[in-house]
Amino acid sequence: MASKPEAAEADAAAKPAGNSKKKLIMIVGAVLVLALGGGGAFLYISKQRAAAAAAAEEEGGGASEPAAHAPAAHGAAKAPPVYLPMDNMVVNLADAGGERVAQVGITLEVQDAKASDTVKAFMPTIRSGVLMLLSQRTAEELLSAEGKQKLIEDILREASVPFGGGEPEPEPVPGKKVRKKAPVAYPVVGVLFSSLIVQ
Numbered sequence: 001m002a003s004k005p006e007a008a009e010a011d012a013a014a015k016p017a018g019n020s021k022k023k024l025i026m027i028v029g030a031v032l033v034l035a036l037g038g039g040g041a042f043l044y045i046s047k048q049r050a051a052a053a054a055a056a057e058e059e060g061g062g063a064s065e066p067a068a069h070a071p072a073a074h075g076a077a078k079a080p081p082v083y084l085p086m087d088n089m090v091v092n093l094a095d096a097g098g099e100r101v102a103q104v105g106i107t108l109e110v111q112d113a114k115a116s117d118t119v120k121a122f123m124p125t126i127r128s129g130v131l132m133l134l135s136q137r138t139a140e141e142l143l144s145a146e147g148k149q150k151l152i153e154d155i156l157r158e159a160s161v162p163f164g165g166g167e168p169e170p171e172p173v174p175g176k177k178v179r180k181k182a183p184v185a186y187p188v189v190g191v192l193f194s195s196l197i198v199q
Contacts, residue, residue: 082116084108085194086127091134093142093198100139103197106130108159109190119187122162126188129158139198152191159188 085107093100108126110116119126133154141147157165163186 082110082113084110084116084119091131093139094136095138101199102142105194107192107194108188110187115187125162126159130155142198155191160186
């Protein structure tokens with residue numbers, strides 16, 4: 001049997017070990033509480049910012065004008081793009097002599113799958129308009145970067161004609177206030193070249 005002084009020494013050695021475990025558990029608990037509180041605050045602030053951005057977007061007017069490549073809204077969940085390829089076109093160019101031709105492959109970017117079905121219904125009209133645009137270009141225009149960009153803009157406008165678009169903006173009259181029309185979203189939102197060969 002152990003004597004009383006030896007028992008007292010054993011109890012004294014056991015108490016600091018128990019105290020350090022309690023302190024460790026309290027520190028770990030405090031760190032977890034702070035981490036959870038910080039995470040909760042981050043989520044709350046993120047939701048508030050998202051709600052404010054959505055409210056500002058609704059006040060801003062919603063849809064935008066069609067553009068060759070419209071930038072996506074930051075942070076918005078965007079569906080994958082829907083592409084609608086057109087058949088390749090071979091057309092005589094407007095060069096003197098009429099011997100130059102262009103072979104052009106075009107892919108239309110549309111809003112969604114539903115818009116794709118709508119555009120397919122009007123594809124003969126759109127294709128005819130695009131062929132008319134191409135036949136008015138010269139080889140020099142099609143070979144320059146500016147000419148290609150202008151053609152993209154013209155094709156985008158032509159693709160909106162069956163849906164009520166395609167009218168050029170009227171020239172502003174000096175001294176007269178011009179009211180801006182509400183922007184309209186057309187099904188075709190972009191034009192991409194899959195091939196462009198000039199011979």
